[in-house]
Amino acid sequence: MDYEIFDLGDVRLQSGITLPDAKLAYKTYGELNEARSNAIVYPTWYSGQHYENEWLIGPGMALDPARYFIIVPNMLGNGLSSSPSNTPPPFDRARFPHVTMYDNVEIQHRLVTERFGIESLELVTGWSMGAGQTYQWAVSHPEMVRRILPFCGSARTSLHNFVFLEGVKAALTADAAWNGGWYREQPWTGLRALARVYAGWGFSQQFYRERVYEREPLGYASLEDFLVGFWEGLFIKRDANNLLAMLWTWQNADVGRTPGVGGTEEALARIRMPSIIMPARQDLYFPPEDNEWEITHIPGAELRVIPGSWGHFAGGGANPEDTRFIDDALKELLAREA
Structure with missing residues (x-):
């Protein structure tokens, strides 16, 4: 530790x-x-x-x-x-x-x-x-x-930021495995969906238009490579209830x-x-x-x-x-x- x-x-x-x-x-x-x-x-x-x-x-x-x-x-x-x-x-x-x-x-x-x-x-x-x-x-x-x-x-x-986070929350909780927060294992589909919603907001339109994700220091091979490797990789290691708890803090x-x-x-x-x-x-x-x-x-x-x-x-x-x-x-x- x-x-x-x-x-x-x-x-x-x-x-x-x-x-x-x-x-x-x-x-x-x-x-x-x-x-x-x-x-x-x-x-x-x-x-x-x-x-x-x-x-x-x-x-x-x-x-x-x-x-x-x-x-x-x-x-x-x-x-x-x-x-x-x-x-x-x-x-x-x-x-x-x-x-x-x-x-x-x-x-x-x-x-x-x-x-x-x-x-x-x-x-x-x-x-x-x-x-x-x-x-x-x-x-x-x-x-x-x-x-x-x-x-x-x-x-x-x-308010606009609040609405963005409503989309993040909805993507995660739409997974049936979420089970109202009482899941037996992480709702993996929901976590990956959350990551994809986040991906459209974390970087700018110019960033995607110019394919900056393909250059150093990121160096991903393609857009899908970036969405999976960077974005899904970021959130798939998090706990769903933890993400929702911090999301409430952020929204409020x-x-x-x-x-x-x-x-x-x-x-x-x-x-x-x-x-x-x-x-x-x-x-x-x-x-x-x-x-x-x-x-x-x-x-x-x-x-x-x-x-x-x-x-x-x-x-x-x-x-x-x-x-x-x-x-x-x-x-x-x-x-x-x-």
Whole structure:
């Protein structure tokens, strides 16, 4: 096991349900300095686990373990932290409770403060749902977060994004083997169908038109090779109930639902630390227009758009050019006085 577990005990979720004996899986990179002042939180994304964040961590990069103490917490529902697949009855499988972005950040806050005694974070950053958690950190704990750089994500899931996810959910649950979430083995047909729905949205029209999937660094032989090897390969190793649990979290993401906050605009106005908001130019479900609206309510925030044809997966770590663009922005942000 290349990660650690933080035992949370019984956790009262935002829904009012108590998740018993909750667990937060996490991995750290680098060493916490004596002043406990060099910590960065870098949450995971939809279905992703900590090791799938490592492309943005390394020597000479902004997230350099020689300089920073980088904490990668695994989101609830991702199969390592408390999830439908690993929670005992009565909250197992289809009975796993609904979890919000707020819930995720509150348990991460406990990890950071109780396990490590950290009072200030140099940076919170993340891709996709990791970006959503980044916004939530800034709203829930603005006194603690010194900088944020969410990329390819949003502070509130748009209606169009919600509808996209309805298609993903419908593809998975149409498999008779799903059995209302009480399946005896994974609904393989549904998982493959989910992957194919996702494939039309994860990359841009230009990406497919120019057959970028046939070039390095991907190098697939054909479109079908890409759909099976990349997309089905990504989701076939996931648990169906876990995917649905995280999908609910994504669909219902909105920093405006933070306790004590009167809506999304008021929540965004709380974000006063240096911020670079980084959408991808051709992201089909987190388009730059959504972030353009956000920064009108975030004092001093900068919008910096990732160019190119990779769409949402500009933030996925597979394209070196996009990785350099994100890394350069992180370096610049970390150099700013907070």
